[in-house]
Amino acid sequence: MSTTATTYGARDHARAQAGTVVETMPSIPASSWPSPPDGVEAEALTWAETVAGGGYTHKVLARGTRLRLTDVDGDACAHLLLFNADGPWERLNVADTVKVQWNAYLGEKVALLSDQARVLATIVADSSGSHDALCGTSTVDGNVEQYGDGAPEGPSPAGIPLFTLAAAKNGLGPRDLPPSLSFFQGVRVQSDGGLEFTGSAGAGKSVDLRLELPCVALIANVAHPVDPREDYTVTPLQVLAWRDHPSTPDSPEWTHTPEAQRAFENTADYLTAKGIQ
């Protein structure tokens, strides 16, 4: 008789698996993460996780959170969507983000804007500079064409179904998913409008976001949709978040552009009326 033939045996078998450590998993509680960033107390950590290539994760984050995404091995691609946690009909608008700030490329001091002209998050540090706000994430059909498969359970998951799953776990459906942005695989626009894939800036690069509103964050770590490589190439993404402070009028991001300043002022106006500090 096998050890799992009875309820008692099956229970023991299941319980004996606990404590296994693998490369790609969350640390729960986050304070148990072995190597907090310099200057950050372990107790301040609110999210610590390594997301596998082809994986996804999601979290509801407080205003003032600092969110650090790190491309551990040099081929992560962190596709990101943000929603106002208090009313997720307000969400990241990449068109407004690039148009309002007169800039197609993501980098330090860029505000990630909602469709309500408020700042969901600010990019406060960026050692990569290789990102994309134009191409969104990958599709099942596109991955089938390039790699032979795009399903979540397959060897080369596409971003759209992973976002669909992450959204569902926050009460959101396919209609709630706008175009996303992505970090760590660069795309540049040529003078004729054509796209040039510039790829990764290398292992260990990171991007820090400061959450200016309470947000639902959805992250899919999948190969970029215009990555020309024949093999599905995406390596683990490290996600760390800790309690920190939102931007203030003294922050350099606040006055980086007159448009961003008005977006911060709109955000403050909204928070004041709502009674959020």
Place this chain on the structure above:
Amino acid sequence: MSTAYESQLELTFDVAARAPFSTLLRQGQELTIIDIGGNQAVDFLCYDAADTAKRYSAAATIAAQRNIFLTTGSVLRTQEGAPLLTVVADTCGRHDTIGGACSKESNSLRYGQHTRFQHACVENFLIEGAKWGLGKRDLVSNVNWYMNVPVEADGTLGIVDGISSPGLEVRLRAETDVLVLVSNCPQINNPCNGFDPTPVRMAVTGGGE
């Protein structure tokens, strides 16, 4: 029999300056958008009529053609990459995919709070979309026919003077049954309409096969 039926499907409609418009296109039908007065941005969304959760995705469209501009041969795709409309003719040359729609909210950022109550494309999309059961969740980054948005080498982008002129047209073929949602852009704070919003003509032809 089919001739009479087809003729009923055809439509020509002038959309007033600053107004919304919507129509259903049957698979195989064509929609021609005519820039009557020249340099009039036509903000445009489209949906799979059988399931409006499947809708135009600027990102999927850009990624599939590896270019941010639309012109003859471009295919407007859903977020899953499925073709909705193909550009089959274009006498203008290129059209915008990255600038999105103007809104009262984004006007407050781009120009100041004094523009907050000017009419805007998102207002048109919301009020016209409501006729079809669509709401705010259904609005995403849109096409801007006739709008000129170059990107410089350093990433600087902007809505600049148009390259369109009176009478230019773009023609789209429906690859499936498609719901089209239009805002004839009312923006007066940038050059997308030459600072003078004008009517545009919509002509639906063909189909019924």
